[in-house]
Amino acid sequence: MKLPPIIRTLRPHQWHKNLAVFAALVFDVKFFDPLYVGRTVIAFVLLALISSAVYLVNDLADIEQDKLHPTKRFRPIPSGEVSVGLAKIMAIAFPVVIIPIAFLFNTWFGIIITLYYAQNIAYSFVLKHVVLIDVMLIAAGFVLRVAAGVVLIDVERFSPWLYICVTLGALFIGFGKRRHELTLAAKSDKESTRVVLQDYTIPFIDWLVAIVATSTLVSYSVYTFSAPNVPDNHTMMLTIPFVFYGIARYMYLIHVKGLGGAPDELVLKDRPLFITVVIWGLVCATILYISQ
Numbered sequence: 001m002k003l004p005p006i007i008r009t010l011r012p013h014q015w016h017k018n019l020a021v022f023a024a025l026v027f028d029v030k031f032f033d034p035l036y037v038g039r040t041v042i043a044f045v046l047l048a049l050i051s052s053a054v055y056l057v058n059d060l061a062d063i064e065q066d067k068l069h070p071t072k073r074f075r076p077i078p079s080g081e082v083s084v085g086l087a088k089i090m091a092i093a094f095p096v097v098i099i100p101i102a103f104l105f106n107t108w109f110g111i112i113i114t115l116y117y118a119q120n121i122a123y124s125f126v127l128k129h130v131v132l133i134d135v136m137l138i139a140a141g142f143v144l145r146v147a148a149g150v151v152l153i154d155v156e157r158f159s160p161w162l163y164i165c166v167t168l169g170a171l172f173i174g175f176g177k178r179r180h181e182l183t184l185a186a187k188s189d190k191e192s193t194r195v196v197l198q199d200y201t202i203p204f205i206d207w208l209v210a211i212v213a214t215s216t217l218v219s220y221s222v223y224t225f226s227a228p229n230v231p232d233n234h235t236m237m238l239t240i241p242f243v244f245y246g247i248a249r250y251m252y253l254i255h256v257k258g259l260g261g262a263p264d265e266l267v268l269k270d271r272p273l274f275i276t277v278v279i280w281g282l283v284c285a286t287i288l289y290i291s292q
Helices: 012-027 034-061 084-105 107-125 133-150 160-187 195-199 202-226 235-255 263-269 271-290
Strands: none
Touching: 012 034, 012 133, 012 160, 012 271, 034 084, 034 107, 034 133, 084 107, 107 133, 133 160, 160 195, 160 202, 160 235, 160 263, 202 235, 235 263, 235 271, 263 271
16 A cells, blocks of 8 residues: 655655664663663654654755656655645654654753754765765764663663674665665666765775675674673574674675665565574574573
8 A cells, every 4th residue: 555645755664774772672671661662662753753854854955866866756755746845844843843852751862863863964965975974974873873772771781882783784784775876876877866976886885895794793793792781601692693694695685686775675675684684683682581
């Protein structure tokens, strides 16, 4: 069933990225605490709505370029299904309402969600055109989502290594997106709609992806035996093969199968990759919660 244009322009299919706010809840072993679960669910909703505000601003800023893009031209705003006037009203109303609510909910959460919004506005108008910084800001957005969950649940054993893993994983996603965009641009007769792509090449991005993938695996491995909340018997190390397979499977899909898209999109389309992520999550949860 196709959603109404006004809902689609909020990009609800991308709200799953805000699930990062649950990281602290899960890895600090508080997933069954009703108070903290309730706080995190509220945070997820507010983050989803503020991210939709960012998408609205981004679509308005890129409307002319998106009209030339092979897939983005079908979005509600560039296609004309949602008027520019209505989109502007929504883009203004969302942050005006959501940010004060966030501060009333929790001061630190309000600060983080404001930083998240401001960072993305700077990205939409200026920083997305700066090579490397564009992807680093995407990674920063994921770290802020995790931090938003941390400030709400009074963490006791949340390891800083998870911030590193999230940062590297987000860089992996960001460079994966840039590679996909370069591939689309190479296949299209039209000039690329993203100016920063002129500063990237596929070999360069492949090197960056390889570096980030290796760093992610090493950082996660260190987390499994050095974090304060993992079992002393090092059983968390049993999850390392799942992380390796997930990274390797993604590399296989883009280099051998010739598939495109970011890892967060491919994981929903590729069954082995999806199953790997699900099993990894279940094994992690089992080890963390049974050991308590």
